[in-house]
Amino acid sequence: MNVLIVEDEKGLALEMDEFLSREGYIVEHAWKKSSAEEKIFVNQYDFILLDLGLPDGDGFEVLKQLKNLKDRDDAVIILTARSAVDDRIKGLDGGADDYLAKPFSLNELLARMHAIIRRKHKLEKNEFNIHDFVLDIQNRTVSYQNERVPLTKKEFEIFNYLVLNKNRVVSRMSLTEHVWGDILEVNSDSNFVDVHVKNLRKKLSQCAKADWFETVRSIGYRINC
Amino acid sequence: MNVLIVEDEKGLALEMDEFLSREGYIVEHAWKKSSAEEKIFVNQYDFILLDLGLPDGDGFEVLKQLKNLKDRDDAVIILTARSAVDDRIKGLDGGADDYLAKPFSLNELLARMHAIIRRKHKLEKNEFNIHDFVLDIQNRTVSYQNERVPLTKKEFEIFNYLVLNKNRVVSRMSLTEHVWGDILEVNSDSNFVDVHVKNLRKKLSQCAKADWFETVRSIGYRINC
DNA sequence: TTGACATGAAAAAACAATTCGTCATCTCTT
DNA sequence: AAGAGATGACGAATTGTTTTTTCATGTCAA
Numbered sequence: 007m008n009v010l011i012v013e014d015e016k017g018l019a020l021e022m023d024e025f026l027s028r029e030g031y032i033v034e035h036a037w038k039k040s041s042a043e044e045k046i047f048v049n050q051y052d053f054i055l056l057d058l059g060l061p062d063g064d065g066f067e068v069l070k071q072l073k074n075l076k077d078r079d080d081a082v083i084i085l086t087a088r089s090a091v092d093d094r095i096k097g098l099d100g101g102a103d104d105y106l107a108k109p110f111s112l113n114e115l116l117a118r119m120h121a122i123i124r125r126k127h128k129l130e131k132n133e134f135n136i137h138d139f140v141l142d143i144q145n146r147t148v149s150y151q152n153e154r155v156p157l158t159k160k161e162f163e164i165f166n167y168l169v170l171n172k173n174r175v176v177s178r179m180s181l182t183e184h185v186w187g188d189i190l191e192v193n194s195d196s197n198f199v200d201v202h203v204k205n206l207r208k209k210l211s212q213c214a215k216a217d218w219f220e221t222v223r224s225i226g227y228r229i230n231c
Numbered sequence: 232m233n234v235l236i237v238e239d240e241k242g243l244a245l246e247m248d249e250f251l252s253r254e255g256y257i258v259e260h261a262w263k264k265s266s267a268e269e270k271i272f273v274n275q276y277d278f279i280l281l282d283l284g285l286p287d288g289d290g291f292e293v294l295k296q297l298k299n300l301k302d303r304d305d306a307v308i309i310l311t312a313r314s315a316v317d318d319r320i321k322g323l324d325g326g327a328d329d330y331l332a333k334p335f336s337l338n339e340l341l342a343r344m345h346a347i348i349r350r351k352h353k354l355e356k357n358e359f360n361i362h363d364f365v366l367d368i369q370n371r372t373v374s375y376q377n378e379r380v381p382l383t384k385k386e387f388e389i390f391n392y393l394v395l396n397k398n399r400v401v402s403r404m405s406l407t408e409h410v411w412g413d414i415l416e417v418n419s420d421s422n423f424v425d426v427h428v429k430n431l432r433k434k435l436s437q438c439a440k441a442d443w444f445e446t447v448r449s450i451g452y453r454i455n456c
Numbered sequence: 457t458t459g460a461c462a463t464g465a466a467a468a469a470a471c472a473a474t475t476c477g478t479c480a481t482c483t484c485t486t
Numbered sequence: 487a488a489g490a491g492a493t494g495a496c497g498a499a500t501t502g503t504t505t506t507t508t509c510a511t512g513t514c515a516a
Contacts, residue, residue: 197491197492200490200491200492200493201492201493203491203492204491204492204493204494207492221490221491221492223489223490223491224489224490
């Protein structure tokens with residue numbers, strides 16, 4: 007999952023980066039309003055963590071720009087000093103999905119992100135249920151009939167992203183972007199996605215249901231349920 | 232324990248080196264007769280593994296040189312091609328402690344070395360018994376009243392060397408040479424020996440007997456029994 | 457009182473285990 | 487038959503753990 011951190015305070019930004027990277031997120035940074043706008047224009051993100059007090063302008067304008075773009079589903083969490091938490095923010099009228107008053111704990115941030123995923127997918131808990139699997143977002147674990155399936159980081163991320171997009175074809179391209187980030191140009195003619203999918207499938211092979219984890223020739227993969 | 236390998240066949244020599252290093256020995260090499268003689272003149276070794284067919288002469292002469300030196304107790308194992316195993320070798324008249332016909336297995340070599348230690352210390356098994364400890368040379372383990380005491384490599388080597396010289400003062404210098412090899416000049420003013428001894432003592436502290444593991448001020452340590 | 461040793465804690469290095477990416481080859485689908 | 491994907495095996499990179507070394511400080515014996 008891709009996250010854009012729009013925050014000029016480097017220390018905080020790097021802390022967030024490290025923390026979220028550990029959690030499997032692909033993190034990008036924008037240190038000011040202008041570069042944030044450029045990045046948003048070019049890429050889509052699963053989350054945008056938006057500081058309001060940017061050196062070259064109000065973060066709210068970034069949010070407005072985003073809302074002008076079509077077909078975007080980027081979740082926005084506003085980060086702001088407590089004193090700045092006034093109604094315009096609390097009401098979330100600008101279209102943000104949540105806000106977080108500084109200083110905040112990284113776990114709090116993560117919890118809010120999970121909450122957004124939960125909301126988007128209409129989940130009751132931080133879990134996806136698919137066939138007999140339970141994919142636990144919080145603990146980053148997968149179980150099959152209450153039996154833990156040990157997945158590596160990459161395997162979990164692949165499964166997670168496919169489940170997040172279940173019943174939709176996920177292209178290799180998109181999968182790569184969301185699991186590895188922008189390593190595309192460097193090595194394009196490798197089959198590492200295939201290899202990881204193979205390994206993942208093997209670990210998930212306890213579920214014998216036919217075609218639940220499909221290969222879509224020339225495009226990518228799809229999980230059906 | 233220090234081992235000198237006198238052997239011109241590099242492949243074999245390096246194999247032996249790797250194997251013996253894993254077993255905790257400090258290994259040096261001499262590739263020909265002349266350098267072997269120089270080394271023997273300068274240093275003492277616990278074992279000299281002596282190939283007879285050296286490029287610049289007969290290995291036996293190295294052995295003769297060694298016997299000319301006073302106060303030496305280096306154990307010599309002769310390595311030689313099977314065809315060369317004639318009476319002069321078998322009889323071990325030259326003063327070697329054992330011989331080994333090539334090709335031999337590294338474990339066979341090690342077993343012979345252990346046998347020599349056993350003989351020198353008049354042991355019945357490959358074990359030293361000291362107070363309630365059993366120091367197993369073969370398995371490189373230490374037990375106290377049949378309870379295994381987990382030691383690190385260095386800790387074991389220190390204990391082993393002190394036990395080998397029990398009731399004698401072992402200088403820091405000597406201890407360093409036998410456990411670490413010739414790192415002396417590089418860092419002399421370090422207290423790493425003391426630290427390891429301290430850690431070792433802690434692990435051996437189950438034995439409450441007074442002064443069995445003494446510090447000899449300004450010199451080194453001594454194990455009494 | 458001083459030098460030598462002991463000690464605890466932490467940094468650095470070594471080691472082991474796991475994960476990741478590459479590659480050559482095989483299989484399947486069209 | 488040709489292109490796409492699957493697979494097994496292997497080396498590289500990463501991660502986590504243990505061991506080794508350094509260091510600052512405390513203690514003890516001469």
